[in-house]
Amino acid sequence: MKLMLVGYGNVGKAFRKLLHEKKVKELENVKIAGIVTTRGLMLKDQEAFVPDKKINALEALDEVQPDVVVDMASANYKTGEPSLSLYLTALKRGIHVITTNKAPLALKYKEIINTAISHGSKIFFQATVMSGTPSINLYRILPAMKVRKIRGILNGTTNYILTRMSQGLSFNEALKEAQELGYAERDPTLDINGFDAAGKITILSNVYFSRGISINEVKFEGIGNIEIGDALKRGNKIKLIAYADENETYVKPMEITKEDFLYNVDGVNNALEIESDIQKITIVGPGAGPLNAAYGAFSDLILLLRGENLPGL
Amino acid sequence: MKLMLVGYGNVGKAFRKLLHEKKVKELENVKIAGIVTTRGLMLKDQEAFVPDKKINALEALDEVQPDVVVDMASANYKTGEPSLSLYLTALKRGIHVITTNKAPLALKYKEIINTAISHGSKIFFQATVMSGTPSINLYRILPAMKVRKIRGILNGTTNYILTRMSQGLSFNEALKEAQELGYAERDPTLDINGFDAAGKITILSNVYFSRGISINEVKFEGIGNIEIGDALKRGNKIKLIAYADENETYVKPMEITKEDFLYNVDGVNNALEIESDIQKITIVGPGAGPLNAAYGAFSDLILLLRGENLPGL
Numbered sequence: 236m237k238l239m240l241v242g243y244g245n246v247g248k249a250f251r252k253l254l255h256e257k258k259v260k261e262l263e264n265v266k267i268a269g270i271v272t273t274r275g276l277m278l279k280d281q282e283a284f285v286p287d288k289k290i291n292a293l294e295a296l297d298e299v300q301p302d303v304v305v306d307m308a309s310a311n312y313k314t315g316e317p318s319l320s321l322y323l324t325a326l327k328r329g330i331h332v333i334t335t336n337k338a339p340l341a342l343k344y345k346e347i348i349n350t351a352i353s354h355g356s357k358i359f360f361q362a363t364v365m366s367g368t369p370s371i372n373l374y375r376i377l378p379a380m381k382v383r384k385i386r387g388i389l390n391g392t393t394n395y396i397l398t399r400m401s402q403g404l405s406f407n408e409a410l411k412e413a414q415e416l417g418y419a420e421r422d423p424t425l426d427i428n429g430f431d432a433a434g435k436i437t438i439l440s441n442v443y444f445s446r447g448i449s450i451n452e453v454k455f456e457g458i459g460n461i462e463i464g465d466a467l468k469r470g471n472k473i474k475l476i477a478y479a480d481e482n483e484t485y486v487k488p489m490e491i492t493k494e495d496f497l498y499n500v501d502g503v504n505n506a507l508e509i510e511s512d513i514q515k516i517t518i519v520g521p522g523a524g525p526l527n528a529a530y531g532a533f534s535d536l537i538l539l540l541r542g543e544n545l546p547g548l
Numbered sequence: 549m550k551l552m553l554v555g556y557g558n559v560g561k562a563f564r565k566l567l568h569e570k571k572v573k574e575l576e577n578v579k580i581a582g583i584v585t586t587r588g589l590m591l592k593d594q595e596a597f598v599p600d601k602k603i604n605a606l607e608a609l610d611e612v613q614p615d616v617v618v619d620m621a622s623a624n625y626k627t628g629e630p631s632l633s634l635y636l637t638a639l640k641r642g643i644h645v646i647t648t649n650k651a652p653l654a655l656k657y658k659e660i661i662n663t664a665i666s667h668g669s670k671i672f673f674q675a676t677v678m679s680g681t682p683s684i685n686l687y688r689i690l691p692a693m694k695v696r697k698i699r700g701i702l703n704g705t706t707n708y709i710l711t712r713m714s715q716g717l718s719f720n721e722a723l724k725e726a727q728e729l730g731y732a733e734r735d736p737t738l739d740i741n742g743f744d745a746a747g748k749i750t751i752l753s754n755v756y757f758s759r760g761i762s763i764n765e766v767k768f769e770g771i772g773n774i775e776i777g778d779a780l781k782r783g784n785k786i787k788l789i790a791y792a793d794e795n796e797t798y799v800k801p802m803e804i805t806k807e808d809f810l811y812n813v814d815g816v817n818n819a820l821e822i823e824s825d826i827q828k829i830t831i832v833g834p835g836a837g838p839l840n841a842a843y844g845a846f847s848d849l850i851l852l853l854r855g856e857n858l859p860g861l
Contacts, residue, residue, distance in 0.1 A: 253692075258694040258717065259691065261691075290809065351705045367826055368829050369686070369689045369690065369829075372689040373682070373686075373689065374687040375688075375689055376682045376686065376688060376689060376804055376847065376851065377847065377851040378572065378574075378846075378847050378851070379566075379572045379846070379847075379850060380568040459549065470819045480834070496812055496832065498812065499809055499811065499812045504740050513680055513836075513839060513840065513843045514680055514833055514834050514837075514839075514843070515833065515858055516681050516682075516831065516832065516833035516834075517831070517832045517833065518829065518831050518832075519809065519826050519829065519830045519831075519832070520827055520828065520830065521828075521829075522828035523825075526826060526827075527826065527827055530827070533691075533692070534689065534690065534692075537691040537692065538689065538691070541857075542855065544854075
């Protein structure tokens with residue numbers, strides 16, 4: 236079983252480390268046959284990246300002939316490329332895809348899944364939502380539920396900022412601190428304006444409600460001009476809530492009371508609440524971090540090797 | 549695929565209903581071939597129980613020749629019988645077992661699992677801990693974690709009583725209310741004294757740490773003489789906490805601060821926190837109820853039909 240890794244930043248390195256350190260019977264015949272970055276393709280499995288060929292991921296697919304592509308490259312929300320074409324090409328050839336990159340799925344979910352189904356290949360993407368905390372994979376162990384609605388805190392950056400604001404910091408102070416701690420990027424626009432959370436709830440809507448929607452159909456609002464003083468006075472908090480049911484999907488800041496379970500989900504923690512015909516359950520855990528994202532992809536790989544199906548099928 | 553149901557109270561009835569109402573492709577060739585209670589064996593699949601033969605579950609095994617036994621009978625913590633012998637006999641014959649009854653597993657986990665392994669049969673038991681909220685099955689989607697410790701609120705009755713006490717009721721008032729609402733049994737001893745939670749953390753210790761222990765090795769303390777006034781004055785709550793790591797397993801009432809995620813787990817909700825080398829995650833959901841327990845067994849059945857392994861293997 237040959238893997239080709241795409242992207243080799245902190246997540247890619249952490250994934251490679253998990254693969255070498257975790258002694259799991261499923262991994263016995265698994266090896267990294269190639270690592271691709273924008274600098275080219277390396278055909279060795281070594282920690283230091285030294286490209287052997289100056290080719291791109293799509294060309295590397297021919298060269299490496301992997302069984303599974305693991306995409307840990309950064310997201311391009313305009314077009315989903317080059318990952319989108321890579322997935323479609325791989326899936327058409329019967330190559331499975333595991334990804335931590337939510338852009339292609341947030342943009343073209345239906346096309347990607349249908350390509351996988353019609354070619355008997357699989358795409359697993361736990362790490363695109365809540366990183367290594369099971370959000371998508373949770374669905375696998377909750378069969379035949381009739382899901383009524385899902386609701387969550389899906390962006391760690393904004394939750395950290397809102398948490399620190401509720402402790403007295405201004406928006407700018409909280410953002411600066413989040414950047415210093417590595418919780419926010421230099422350009423935090425897509426976190427702050429709700430776009431990142433919108434991408435995640437788009438994917439969850441597609442898994443939990445088979446809606447087949449794209450992020451372009453999702454209304455989102457961020458926390459750029461947020462005022463939390465009045466909520467605080469009422470003993471409440473503001474949280475950036477992502478919501479979906481069978482008919483609608485949105486992201487917006489909402490006032491959350493003490494009695495609400497999401498009230499206590501602070502800092503970079505994320506949470507997802509699933510309300511079904513059976514029960515309401517909530518899962519909470521870190522929503523970001525290189526090791527966490529790598530573990531999301533790693534757990535997908537193990538489930539793939541165990542013969543699991545596409546999530547939601 | 550022939551099922552034999554053991555026990556036909558509220559849980560058994562809810563399970564039968566799920567089986568008939570949920571249209572899942574895995575269930576296409578599944579049918580109920582027999583239902584056994586203390587009153588005998590019914591060979592029809594109908595809602596009203598009318599025994600055809602006055603025989604017990606072990607004798608019914610010969611009569612029905614099922615592929616899967618689903619035990620939803622009530623627990624006997626003294627010996628685990630008659631369920632324990634039923635499981636061992638069934639597993640030795642290659643018959644799979646799904647159970648909501650924690651007594652046999654809390655008493656004889658190692659013997660049961662080893663019997664299953666050596667005969668190539670399976671025993672699934674999600675509903676024994678947190679009912680339909682994935683606690684044991686959660687482990688399936690978190691492969692290769694190095695679990696450091698687990699901690700939870702695993703008994704709904706005591707959590708309800710403690711919640712109502714923190715709202716001003718006396719222990720006796722809260723217990724009476726819990727009984728009126730059906731959250732506590734007429735004889736609530738095994739809930740109140742921590743024994744029920746001890747049985748559950750025993751099972752989780754065996755799944756998450758492969759400890760191979762019995763409930764008799766677990767220290768437990770209940771809430772019978774609980775005083776919560778001082779904790780309340782400090783802005784804290786008392787919760788009945790079940791804890792396990794590689795070396796110890798216990799149940800005792802503990803003071804929980806506002807910052808602790810378990811602080812907000814109130815009423816009949818249960819929660820499980822899992823701390824591993826990767827991350828700390830928490831799952832929260834109802835810990836009891838006929839439909840919930842039935843769904844725990846139902847989800848086990850679907851996972852079994854999908855070819856899943858024993859949990860923890």
